[in-house]
Amino acid sequence: MTLTRRERVRQQTLAEIKQHAIEQVAGGGAAGLSLNAIARAMGMSGPAIYRYYASRDELLAELVTDAYAELTATLERVAAETARRAPARRLAVVAEAYRAWALEQPRRYGMLFGERPEQFADPQEGIAAIHGAMLVLLGLLSELAGSAGDNARATRLDTQLTRWAQRRGGEASPRVLRLGVLTWTRLHGIVSLELAGVFDAMGLDAGLLLDAELAQVVTAATA
Template sequence: MDNRRSSIGRISPLGKVRWKWNSSQWAKAILPGSMDRLQKGWKVWIPHCSCFRTSRLHTRSIDMHEKKSTIGRRERLQQMTKEEIKQAAWAQIHANGASALSLRGIASSLGLSAPALYRYFPSKQELVTALILDAFDSLRLALDATAQRLEALPWQTRLRELGLTYRRWALEQPAAFRLIFGEPINDYEAPWEQTMQIAGASLTALIRTIDDARACGDLQQPVQPIASPGLLAALQAWSDAIHHVHPDILYLAFTIATRVQGLMMVELGQQLPPFFPNGDELFARELERIVLEIENR
């Protein structure tokens, strides 16, 4: 390779000129009369100028960045609008129940036309499914946080605290609780391929706690009464699909959850006898009873 120096630059081993001068020096050296044009603010094209080529690449890079930024802004605005629609739907469920959910009513409350709302949620089915997924995920996060915070404590303490966390969540988010555990919504059928996994995940903290009781020998085994062949097959299929634990563990987790859920339905529905100021002590005793029932003594 020719590494000779010239009055303009140096020939690199790769055969490309590595220019050292600025644009004014280039123009003066290569293009007669270019200095006058530069001083007048003209853009001067300099053949094979590395700085010119870099400038063009930089311009294309800026264009691509601006395009991506525009797409990002559009996606963020779309997500923000979706969240506003869901918040309006939650307000409607809280006020009138899930069965009264109306897309036209939601659109009206947000100042949107019904066709505009359908751009974000093409059907009531899709909106309800999105709300159900959010509700189950909120419950899961609350229970998982409790389980993680108390993971070093005995399983009995963790089970009681999980029950109390479940109750707090339901009292703080009654609309979410009623949507996923309350009355069915007319003409709505949950798409299990979307909801099954996240609904099952809300049981994970309880399942792990019960399985810890089994691992340290504190759980009565086998669980009585013995499951019928049909029930055992159903529990095994459920376990194989999601949780991958012994069917008895899944059975205990599910029945404990439904007992707690039943008490919450009574409390939220204001169906407690008038002699109870609230459900605090009733709920605490039921959790203690659950621990005593499954503990191996």
């Protein structure tokens, strides 16, 4: 469809608002996001910008959804580009892509997993967007695990993970679900501590730590 001039101007304004918002987040985190400051930077009145976003949290919800979608797209792309490699190598490449994305834009990463205004919750669109990243991880772990079954008795955690997967419309064995969530927590933990400068203070290479964690994941998946 051909947009009217008014519609084109509105889309351009929305894009400019979001670009200013991203710059604000990059400079001071999600807590520093201010519609009034964006309005001043764009030469708009305070009330005028609220015709585009009713509140700061509405704008933040879009930024979160966009960032989740960008992170997911990054992981999906590298997984597709390495489709002919061994699953263990693909897992390493995907994990490194996750880490690189976070290191390149630490404030946006913090916006997703740490620095949130009080009472802000992920929008449903954002949850759906990041779920694709977990599907990439679960797919690789399923390849690693192969047809190996899970003979252990189901635990309360297995039940919770299965319910979570069912709500998201995904299918995986309890073993793969456990591996998926535990792998993500390890990856997120290393990245978060690296961003906080903890490993620098300890004289540790975060890349080597990540390699060691992934080696344990591969061992657990293929056991």
